[in-house]
Amino acid sequence: MKVEKAPCDVLATISLAISIIGGIYLSAYLPKMAPLLPAYVILGFSLAISLMNIVLLISLKDISWKIFFQVGRWAIVAELVIASILEFVFIYDGTRGVMLIIMSFLLFLFALNVATILSFTVAKYQS
Amino acid sequence: MASDTTIDMDLEEIKPSIELSKFSIVPLKGIPIVAAVLVLLIISIASNSLWAIDFFHVVAGGLWTGIDLFVGFVIGPILGRLSIPSRMEFSKKFMPKMLLLMPTLVVCTLAAGWQLARHLGFILTSYPHHNLIVASFIVVGVMAVIALGILEPANLTVLFELKRPEPRGEVIGKLMKRFIYTAGITGAMQVATLILMTRIATT
Numbered sequence: 001m002k003v004e005k006a007p008c009d010v011l012a013t014i015s016l017a018i019s020i021i022g023g024i025y026l027s028a029y030l031p032k033m034a035p036l037l038p039a040y041v042i043l044g045f046s047l048a049i050s051l052m053n054i055v056l057l058i059s060l061k062d063i064s065w066k067i068f069f070q071v072g073r074w075a076i077v078a079e080l081v082i083a084s085i086l087e088f089v090f091i092y093d094g095t096r097g098v099m100l101i102i103m104s105f106l107l108f109l110f111a112l113n114v115a116t117i118l119s120f121t122v123a124k125y126q127s
Numbered sequence: 128m129a130s131d132t133t134i135d136m137d138l139e140e141i142k143p144s145i146e147l148s149k150f151s152i153v154p155l156k157g158i159p160i161v162a163a164v165l166v167l168l169i170i171s172i173a174s175n176s177l178w179a180i181d182f183f184h185v186v187a188g189g190l191w192t193g194i195d196l197f198v199g200f201v202i203g204p205i206l207g208r209l210s211i212p213s214r215m216e217f218s219k220k221f222m223p224k225m226l227l228l229m230p231t232l233v234v235c236t237l238a239a240g241w242q243l244a245r246h247l248g249f250i251l252t253s254y255p256h257h258n259l260i261v262a263s264f265i266v267v268g269v270m271a272v273i274a275l276g277i278l279e280p281a282n283l284t285v286l287f288e289l290k291r292p293e294p295r296g297e298v299i300g301k302l303m304k305r306f307i308y309t310a311g312i313t314g315a316m317q318v319a320t321l322i323l324m325t326r327i328a329t330t
Binding site: 016031067081093118120125 | 153165168169172230234237238245250251252257260261264265268271272275276277279280281283284288302
């Protein structure tokens, strides 16, 4: 698939939106335990779309990987800093167990998807 | 003589585009300031200082809302009426600052806001206006998707485009349209935030 036709930014935005929905869902119940089935479903959807997006990204041949990684490495650092601060807040407030694990995965997917959106968009227009 | 004049003229034409490409996409001087702000944020949360947490939430949240509305409804329309070179000149000075400023304001607002809500008991499901708190999460979620999924990549791509020796006007124009399309939604969400926050503070 040609880079200009690849919907990697759209897929990453959808996965980002789903991970944010998951974060809102869990946060709405804190400090109590949320029913976990919807949280697993949300996490599963977000993860599946992210994995599908990575496969699609790898299959792209005409993308400027140099620019993709140039942007991506700084973007992932910046987003991981943001996600870590939010993770710190949840841990500090006593979130533990499965809720914390799901929240951590959602925050990681948040960081990964934002970095993907930024690096792919720049690389697409510079390729 | 004639060839010298031609070279001079060519250089005059190239000079603006070379000058245009001389800028830093991320203002490196701002990174220590951002780091200091984030360290202070963590200290204020870890020390349970209600004043410091409230300060971070009110200042960062106020700036986030104010800047969003001002850029969307004042700067944006003015920018749209400027000539292309003026827009490029403005963008290369304005956008790198936004790239550092806005994420910092957002993370300070959210982290401090969550802590403030915890201290005041607003996050508890037993809080009578818990629905307003959840509504504020949803509003922030919508703004996050627009900012991170649509606007920030456009901002960054425009900056990379401006770095090129000859920036392509059509690419910049296409990406800048995203700001126009989303200004209404962002504006509505920010007004909703103002209504929700003032309701929470007074009920």
